[in-house]
Amino acid sequence: MEEMRKHIVRISRIIQFSIWFCMAIFGIVTVLGFVLAFYPYQERNLAELNTRIVDNANLLPIDLIHMFLKNSHIRLQICFAGICISLMALTVFFLIYELRKIFRNTIKSQTPFTHETCEALKKLSVKALLLVVFSTLAGIIVFLLLRLFAYIFEYGTFLQEKAEETNHIQEEMIMSFAEVVENKSEQTGKHVRRVAEYSRIIALGMGIDEERAERLRLASTMHDIGKLLINDEILEKPARLTDEEFDEIKKHPGYGGKLLKNVEGDVMRMAKTVALEHHERPDGRGYPNGKSAEDISIEGQIVAVSDVYDALTSRRSYKQAWDPQVAYEEIIKGKGTQFGDAVVNAFIRVYPQINAVREQMQG
Numbered sequence: 597m598e599e600m601r602k603h604i605v606r607i608s609r610i611i612q613f614s615i616w617f618c619m620a621i622f623g624i625v626t627v628l629g630f631v632l633a634f635y636p637y638q639e640r641n642l643a644e645l646n647t648r649i650v651d652n653a654n655l656l657p658i659d660l661i662h663m664f665l666k667n668s669h670i671r672l673q674i675c676f677a678g679i680c681i682s683l684m685a686l687t688v689f690f691l692i693y694e695l696r697k698i699f700r701n702t703i704k705s706q707t708p709f710t711h712e713t714c715e716a717l718k719k720l721s722v723k724a725l726l727l728v729v730f731s732t733l734a735g736i737i738v739f740l741l742l743r744l745f746a747y748i749f750e751y752g753t754f755l756q757e758k759a760e761e762t763n764h765i766q767e768e769m770i771m772s773f774a775e776v777v778e779n780k781s782e783q784t785g786k787h788v789r790r791v792a793e794y795s796r797i798i799a800l801g802m803g804i805d806e807e808r809a810e811r812l813r814l815a816s817t818m819h820d821i822g823k824l825l826i827n828d829e830i831l832e833k834p835a836r837l838t839d840e841e842f843d844e845i846k847k848h849p850g851y852g853g854k855l856l857k858n859v860e861g862d863v864m865r866m867a868k869t870v871a872l873e874h875h876e877r878p879d880g881r882g883y884p885n886g887k888s889a890e891d892i893s894i895e896g897q898i899v900a901v902s903d904v905y906d907a908l909t910s911r912r913s914y915k916q917a918w919d920p921q922v923a924y925e926e927i928i929k930g931k932g933t934q935f936g937d938a939v940v941n942a943f944i945r946v947y948p949q950i951n952a953v954r955e956q957m958q959g
């Protein structure tokens with residue numbers, strides 16, 4: 597949907613440029629029409645102008661006026677023709693001006709397909725019927741075109757609402773999953789939500805676009821989903837783990853990857869990557885696959901930093917919460933070995949925001 601929105605905005609910009617161009621043209625035609633109507637012609641030029649403009653231009657579809665003009669003075673005929681040209685150009689100018697306002701709102705809006713846009717296009721199509729006065733065919737064509745646009749936007753609005761509904765359901769499902777994992781593991785409180793927020797902040801700090809950062813915020817909530825398959829006794833053990841138990845815990849990224857193996861959609865695919873890679877390290881000493889720096893996705897590296905920072909600053913059954921400043925320095929110490937260089941650099945840059953979120957989301 598986001599891609600479609602960008603596409604629409606891009607098209608709208610082109611349309612807006614064309615609209616400016618057309619407004620300029622019809623503005624000039626309006627002025628030329630008045631010049632034609634009121635220019636002080638010399639008598640010998642009038643007859644020639646009359647033949648060229650009035651008889652051939654087909655600018656006066658109102659037959660009665662045309663018939664009236666046929667029998668009137670040449671100067672009057674030209675004057676009427678000029679005024680008609682001006683009025684027609686002026687009508688088109690204002691129709692285009694209204695259209696410009698609609699497209700300007702579309703560009704500004706985060707959701708280009710809105711009921712307001714549909715209604716505005718429908719109203720404009722009715723105003724376009726004014727053109728019938730000057731040219732029946734032009735009026736009907738413009739009316740139908742604007743109606744067609746309005747229906748396309750109406751259908752777009754319907755699809756957009758459905759997509760938003762689906763996204764909302766997907767987000768709710770992801771958060772529910774995350775809560776299940778959170779309740780199962782020893783990570784009580786708001787670990788999952790804090791990791792999600794930290795990940796989003798770091799992603800933005802790295803220059804990742806808003807849309808991908810938001811996707812990461814959601815995807816990161818499932819980083820420990822593999823713990824669903826780990827024995828409760830190990831997860832809930834109120835003491836330090838033995839080596840065997842820790843080896844069992846180390847399987848959770850692999851389990852997470854398997855659980856999400858066949859998922860569809862950008863967020864869920866990213867969730868799979870994050871679940872698999874959030875314990876990998878650039879120096880190759882991570883788990884489950886001991887991947888090297890260049891093989892770990894940027895999302896996996898970001899969640900690794902968020903997860904460790906939050907684990908350090910949170911109280912667990914076997915340890916006290918670390919002082920945030922000490923935890924911050926610990927992350928910096930891990931730069932290039934435990935954590936990716938670029939991610940740690942971004943973490944340092946956005947640390948005030950991360951610290952503020954940590955303070956807000958205590959407990």
Ligand SMILES: [Fe+2]
Pocket residue numbers: 819820848874875
């Ligand atoms: Fe984990």
Ligand SMILES: [Fe+2]
Pocket residue numbers: 783787791819820903
């Ligand atoms: Fe975690």
